Amino acid sequence: MPDASSTFYLTTPIYYVNDAPHIGHAYTTVAADVITRWHRQRQEPVWFLTGTDEHGQKVMRTAEANGVTPQQWADRLVEDAWKPVLETLDVRNDDFIRTTQARHTERVQAFIQDLKDKGEIYAGSYEGPYCVGCEEFKLPGDLVDGTGEYEGQKVCAIHSTPVEMLSEQNYFFRMSAYTQRLLDFYEQNPTFVQPASARNEVISFVKQGLQDLSISRNTFDWGIPIPWDTSHVLYVWFDALLNYATAIGVDSDDPEEKARFERTWPANVHLVGKDILRFHAVIWPAMLMAAGLPLPGQVFAHGWLLVGGEKMSKSKLTGIAPSQIIDTFGSDAFRYYFLRSIAFGQDGSFSWEDLAARYQAELANGFGNLASRVAAMIGKYYGGVLPQAGPQTDAEETLAAVAARAVTDAEDAMDRLALHEAISAVWTLVEATNGYITEQEPWKVAKDPAEVGPDGAAVQGGRLATILVTAAEALRALAVLLNPVTPKAAAALWESLGAEPALGALALQPVDAAARWGQLPAGTVVTKGASLFPRIEEPAAS
Numbered sequence: 270m271p272d273a274s275s276t277f278y279l280t281t282p283i284y285y286v287n288d289a290p291h292i293g294h295a296y297t298t299v300a301a302d303v304i305t306r307w308h309r310q311r312q313e314p315v316w317f318l319t320g321t322d323e324h325g326q327k328v329m330r331t332a333e334a335n336g337v338t339p340q341q342w343a344d345r346l347v348e349d350a351w352k353p354v355l356e357t358l359d360v361r362n363d364d365f366i367r368t369t370q371a372r373h374t375e376r377v378q379a380f381i382q383d384l385k386d387k388g389e390i391y392a393g394s395y396e397g398p399y400c401v402g403c404e405e406f407k408l409p410g411d412l413v414d415g416t417g418e419y420e421g422q423k424v425c426a427i428h429s430t431p432v433e434m435l436s437e438q439n440y441f442f443r444m445s446a447y448t449q450r451l452l453d454f455y456e457q458n459p460t461f462v463q464p465a466s467a468r469n470e471v472i473s474f475v476k477q478g479l480q481d482l483s484i485s486r487n488t489f490d491w492g493i494p495i496p497w498d499t500s501h502v503l504y505v506w507f508d509a510l511l512n513y514a515t516a517i518g519v520d521s522d523d524p525e526e527k528a529r530f531e532r533t534w535p536a537n538v539h540l541v542g543k544d545i546l547r548f549h550a551v552i553w554p555a556m557l558m559a560a561g562l563p564l565p566g567q568v569f570a571h572g573w574l575l576v577g578g579e580k581m582s583k584s585k586l587t588g589i590a591p592s593q594i595i596d597t598f599g600s601d602a603f604r605y606y607f608l609r610s611i612a613f614g615q616d617g618s619f620s621w622e623d624l625a626a627r628y629q630a631e632l633a634n635g636f637g638n639l640a641s642r643v644a645a646m647i648g649k650y651y652g653g654v655l656p657q658a659g660p661q662t663d664a665e666e667t668l669a670a671v672a673a674r675a676v677t678d679a680e681d682a683m684d685r686l687a688l689h690e691a692i693s694a695v696w697t698l699v700e701a702t703n704g705y706i707t708e709q710e711p712w713k714v715a716k717d718p719a720e721v722g723p724d725g726a727a728v729q730g731g732r733l734a735t736i737l738v739t740a741a742e743a744l745r746a747l748a749v750l751l752n753p754v755t756p757k758a759a760a761a762l763w764e765s766l767g768a769e770p771a772l773g774a775l776a777l778q779p780v781d782a783a784a785r786w787g788q789l790p791a792g793t794v795v796t797k798g799a800s801l802f803p804r805i806e807e808p809a810a811s
């Protein structure tokens with residue numbers, strides 16, 4: 270665990286700009302956003318970095334195919350596709366690094382020059398297969414037999430497309446020298462690679478012994494020039510991994526940047542998809558060992574999104590753009606659905622039916638209706654002004670205990686990055702509050718003559734008041750706990766509860782305030798806003 274004064278630093282992979290984002294990119298980024306919002310809501314200093322990986326042959330060839338320069342292509346994709354999608358997903362990153370920015374390229378050059386000076390890099394020749402889709406030097410054993418149009422050829426196991434054979438004079442990083450040091454490091458830091466399946470995979474890979482890594486290419490020029498030999502560009506992964514250091518000011522002379530680096534480095538968590546695990550859990554720590562920099566706290570690999578039982582793929586027409594979901598269901602539902610329905614770290618299946626069913630059952634009926642019913646009853650019986658509660662009974666204490674338990678369980682799950690468990694823990698409070706209202710039957714209590722004052726209005730300090738104040742308290746707790754996951758709904762709920770200004774801004778409420786009962790003061794004005802999760806109209810059949 271990092272000491273409390275240091276920043277919680279979390280990164281996503283930086284994404285290739287050969288194409289616009291699909292729901293897989295959105296999934297990773299939203300997960301990162303939920304984790305960092307949660308830590309902010311714990312009132313920790315947080316730094317959340319994402320960005321784009323703009324060099325390499327994949328981007329270069331896409332630009333060529335579109336008749337523009339790679340830089341023009343990257344600029345267009347970043348501004349027209351990547352940043353707008355982050356916006357529609359409500360992602361609140363602190364920085365966005367692009368690998369073509371000078372702050373990156375200059376610091377990368379300084380970094381590799383330093384490795385060269387330390388004797389970690391040498392000139393050699395590379396011969397072997399390369400997958401442009403992965404931007405990875407492959408070992409013959411990594412390849413599989415092609416099928417269909419690639420029958421009879423060896424293809425990349427991830428992309429199912431043929432590899433290219435390279436034969437180049439390249440510079441090499443002495444990665445083989447780090448085999449034992451890495452194994453020792455994994456041993457001493459059992460949570461460095463998570464989940465356990467990812468850790469096991471990495472350890473057995475490294476145990477076979479690492480080879481030196483080719484880190485330059487000299488058959489094209491879209492990349493960062495090697496400072497001592499500008500006929501080569503740096504291998505795109507060596508360039509890309511360094512974003513995590515360059516973005517926060519490694520090697521900067523600027524005092525502000527230096528201070529940021531000091532309090533932020535190393536990352537607490539590098540969030541990655543499992544297909545890029547080895548780069549992050551093997552090459553990256555070896556690079557940092559070579560440079561003498563402290564190693565990150567954790568590399569966490571999440572699973573793949575499966576569509577129709579297969580890894581989502583554009584070429585197989587299963588690629589889905591985030592807007593296809595957000596336009597119908599909204600960004601909150603997108604965020605909620607993927608993080609709730611998939612065990613974080615494992616593969617998960619996406620289907621429209623499942624999304625629609627969860628939206629209806631959990632968000633619209635479970636959570637949204639609860640919020641509108643409670644506000645409607647406070648409106649009906651108390652003119653929208655929160656009454657003074659009466660004495661608590663076991664039922665109220667039980668609900669308060671459920672809230673306290675939800676906070677503890679969600680906190681624990683978040684620390685393990687079990688995002689699905691954290692949301693399930695919060696959902697116990699949604700369900701318990703619905704159950705509480707059903708059992709307490711406030712609409713019946715309201716008919717009790719003892720609950721009606723001489724003026725015909727519901728009395729203060731009676732049973733009805735207690736039930737409605739308790740339900741409002743549960744909603745307040747839910748707004749706090751769901752703010753990281755469904756920020757739009759949480760903000761609307763906070764507003765409808767009149768919590769601001771009485772309790773201040775929702776974002777400033779610490780997570781543990783959700784467990785402190787009795788915060789909404791009597792007299793708070795509660796309004797029934799628009800439905801948090803409106804009914805989805807069936808799209809017209811096409």
Ligand code: MET
Pocket residue numbers: 281282283284285322509510511512545
């Ligand atoms: N561009 C890579 C990818 O999208 C990730 C690089 S993270 C340093 O797979």
